[in-house]
Amino acid sequence: TEQGHILFLPGDGIGPEVMEEVKRVAGWFGARGLVFALDEDLVGGAAYDRHGVPLAPATLEKATTIGTVMFGAVGGPAYDDLPFEKRPERGLLALRKELGLFANLRPALVFPALAAASALKPELVEGLDIMIVRELTGGVYFGEPKEVTSLPDGQERAVDTQVYTTSEIERIARVGFELAQKRSNRVASAEKSNVMKSGILWKKTVQRIHDTEFAGVELAHVLADNCAMQLVRQPKQFDVIVTDNLFGDILSDVAAMLTGSLGMLPSASLGAPDQHGRRKAMYEPVHGSAPDIAGRGIANPLACISSFSMLLRYSFERGAEADMLDRAITRVLDEGYRTADIMQSGATRVSTSEMGSRILDAL
Amino acid sequence: TEQGHILFLPGDGIGPEVMEEVKRVAGWFGARGLVFALDEDLVGGAAYDRHGVPLAPATLEKATTIGTVMFGAVGGPAYDDLPFEKRPERGLLALRKELGLFANLRPALVFPALAAASALKPELVEGLDIMIVRELTGGVYFGEPKEVTSLPDGQERAVDTQVYTTSEIERIARVGFELAQKRSNRVASAEKSNVMKSGILWKKTVQRIHDTEFAGVELAHVLADNCAMQLVRQPKQFDVIVTDNLFGDILSDVAAMLTGSLGMLPSASLGAPDQHGRRKAMYEPVHGSAPDIAGRGIANPLACISSFSMLLRYSFERGAEADMLDRAITRVLDEGYRTADIMQSGATRVSTSEMGSRILDAL
């Protein structure tokens, strides 16, 4: 991991548009002494168009060397009928796996100015601040066998395999407990230990890490189906939720949707620290490539800019600058500037690049 | 499957209490010409206490012969530390699997009198009527291997296996399409075909059954994480949702919670028709055994009574009587009677057995 070096992978759809605004923000910090070396490459459909694969080996190598990636979004209708291994999202999954980005942090945060956009009643979401910690390199996403076979009677049989080892669970549990200590000191661990053997190992391992290393953190075990329910019923009961790759995929999307700020939410995917304490990491907005609005200059760049704030915080240890950027986002929203996706009556509608400019002004 | 014969398995916690009210309702119909033979046995923790297993072989045999089961709820703190194979829910899972109950129908319905109890804004849930069709005997719940093994380095490795064959997907897809034809003619099929091979087979098979047998039904494919989001964002976009065992577990809980009527919701688990057109079936409230309020006479019996209505409809082809019972439930709610779980200001609070009496009065 090279300090101060970032690889931009804008990807498809609105990815490149929102990434432009991140580059302007990076430039702003660059002009004020925070020097970045910036690199850029293709991923997803864009990489497929050029190289016939969603992640070229040279791109992966670059990502591995540089170690810090700003990822836009991948996918689009042009790629929907590609075979499994060529689909744009395989590029994303390969980056996660090959860079060892096992810890996916997804804050679900309600911006006061946008609380009214939630599907939930205001009193349930005002001030909501959940951190979902999703295991990202294991489970059913990567377990083998993963295959479709033909049966003698002409039928097909599809198999996916959920695998977790003790150490995979230990390290993600630690990430959850450490984050909780800096927040409200509460962890909920979600699994299906009533049905899945991996759930049993998950629950037992999280409990052991708690008892031996984080006894001061409040820990609750919750079944994943109940967790989904509770997120809708009373989301503010949660602080940090630690869960596996598949449950995390669903639970983090539910939590994100609750906030009413879906187009606003960032994520960070972190690897294990190396001997110098540096970790590989990838930062990515929670939203997708939104092909329906791509190229029209109306996409909301704030999720991607907010992901850059996570980059400053987690990869460059620039917490003060990250706070500054977060405050700029809040201020611009409070001033009533809105892209189309979060437009409210009485607010001022701005384009993607105008939103970028508003952020620079607010900084 | 013996016509008119029902096996009651009240189970644990509030199961026996709410089942008492179902028996009174069955008695009411019995006195009016709809003759039932009733049988009863233990399941879950109650069976464990007596037999050392959550489902005794003799009970399973009875269930298989009788073919129609009214199930209460299982589980409680006394059984939380039992080994996996002895836990109360293994009794439930064994019944589903051994009776071949592959189609789990979970209506998510908003009762007008209770719409205000939803966590969602009223306009999003008023009139909501979704039917989740969950595959119930396959997927990660039952696939092998399912095990925890010890590794040489002292670690453990847990494996669960998601398996689906073409025919398993075909039959659940047909159930979904057939139900949609009697409803709003729309099916959403939820999977993770971007990550799971079983998702690819799922999507392809549902599409084929649609094209060859149900081309008149509107079909949409939706990724399970997006489906969970959309359920929160705009639930009324859905009519029937067809999905696998694990996604169905989570999505049906989210949908149930949206209604604000969690304690009100029934479910039916159906097998394939035999040569006489009869299918084995089990009916069960969506809520659990609620050990915290068990034995206090305050549990809400309406989900269990509503499950009995599904029994009349799906096992005894008594649609008219089922409609009658459904109307009685709506009327009692409209008249303002509420158990503690759904209590609202200005309503009349009633006990479990008083609620049963109100239903009998309304019939």
Ligand SMILES: CC(C)[C@H](C(=O)O)[C@@H](O)C(=O)O
């Ligand atoms: C695009 C897809 C493979 C991905 C996932 O399932 O992990 C996405 O849903 C996410 O959550 O980042």
Ligand SMILES: CC(C)[C@H](C(=O)O)[C@@H](O)C(=O)O
């Ligand atoms: C009790 C448990 C095994 C069960 C399941 O996971 O299927 C429950 O959550 C349900 O949905 O009926």
